[in-house]
Amino acid sequence: MTRVAVLGCGSWGTAFANVVADAGGADVEIWGRRTDVVDALNQRHENPDYFPDIALNPALSATTDVAKALNGAGFVVVAVPSQTLRENLAAWAELIPRDAVVVSLMKGVELGTSRRMSQVISEELDFPAEQVAVVSGPNLAREIVERQPATAVVACPHEPTAVRLQHICKSAYFRPYTTTDLVGVELGGAVKNVIALAVGVAVGMGFGDNAKASLITRGLAETVRLAVALGADEHTLAGLAGMGDLVATCSSALSRNRTFGEKLGSGMTVDEVITETRQTAEGVKSSESILALARTANVDVPITEAVVAMMHNDLSPAEALLAFMSRRAKPERYGMESGQDERPGGSPQ
């Protein structure tokens, strides 16, 4: 049977490993850093840190020995924070089988380089495009580990690889579709975290459904502009990895990004929220790398600009709202036609 190594036993690594085990077509071993978590996974079939009340598939095994997890793996699924991926891969590179498919579950863009996760994988491992894939979509880990129905997108420029991956993670409750549009899928997943931060801020400030719907809709518009400028198919962003994930994340109290924004909007400082946030909220750091990408591509991303200003440049939520709402009046556009006038600081009406 195909061996699958899942690297990272945080919330999504654990839930996705369980999906593959439940799908029943592969042997799955999950790697984690902490002995107590790995022991609980092996002995009690639970992850006490993230899902203490959920019975995981007993066929799922765990190890702290990354060489053991990677030995003979046909798929190497990576679920660590986006900003540590490069250093993690450097440490693992020699152990990853040269014929394996490496799968990113991550939704971030690297700081400093603005590389997508699949690009970091290709660069660090020197793997060809047909051996690098991504899984993304409306996949709040808690709901998936509860085995609630969900859909996702499996992306690889080489369709047969996407189909192989689709088969090992398709189960009674998890329905993956395939696509070859890696760029659209990865940018959809990364930018929605930034938009979820903005929605969270609005919720924390006490605003209601009109504000949320406005941010989601205009957030999708800026995601489409950026992704298409970088080579994505516009239709991908109307799909599960775009609108699907954006709606799920922005609507859910389970989202770490939305929750982070909510705390900021209700008056906490960024440092205070970071101190009490234990899990990865990718949008906080990726907002900066996404803004850098947008500037390089000369694309207006006003919500992302506002999020970066709040997260990294001490702009208060009230000031960000004022800057956002006082931009010049303009026609509603969805795609690539937008001009420079979206940038905060554009002349008020």
Ligand SMILES: NC(=O)C1=CN([C@@H]2O[C@H](COP(=O)(O)OP(=O)(O)OC[C@H]3O[C@@H](n4cnc5c(N)ncnc54)[C@H](O)[C@@H]3O)[C@@H](O)[C@H]2O)C=CC1
């Ligand atoms: N939680 C969710 O619902 C979903 C998360 N994702 C994405 O999956 C990725 C991982 O997120 P989660 O599992 O939720 O995060 P998490 O914070 O629950 O887990 C991260 C894991 O990485 C490990 N880790 C942290 N620093 C590390 C380092 N320097 N080296 C090696 N391992 C390290 C942690 O010990 C933990 O096991 C993120 O990019 C996230 O956007 C995608 C879909 C759903």
Ligand SMILES: O=C(CO)COP(=O)(O)O
């Ligand atoms: O990506 C996710 C759902 O698809 C999870 O979002 P958060 O990282 O905000 O929890």
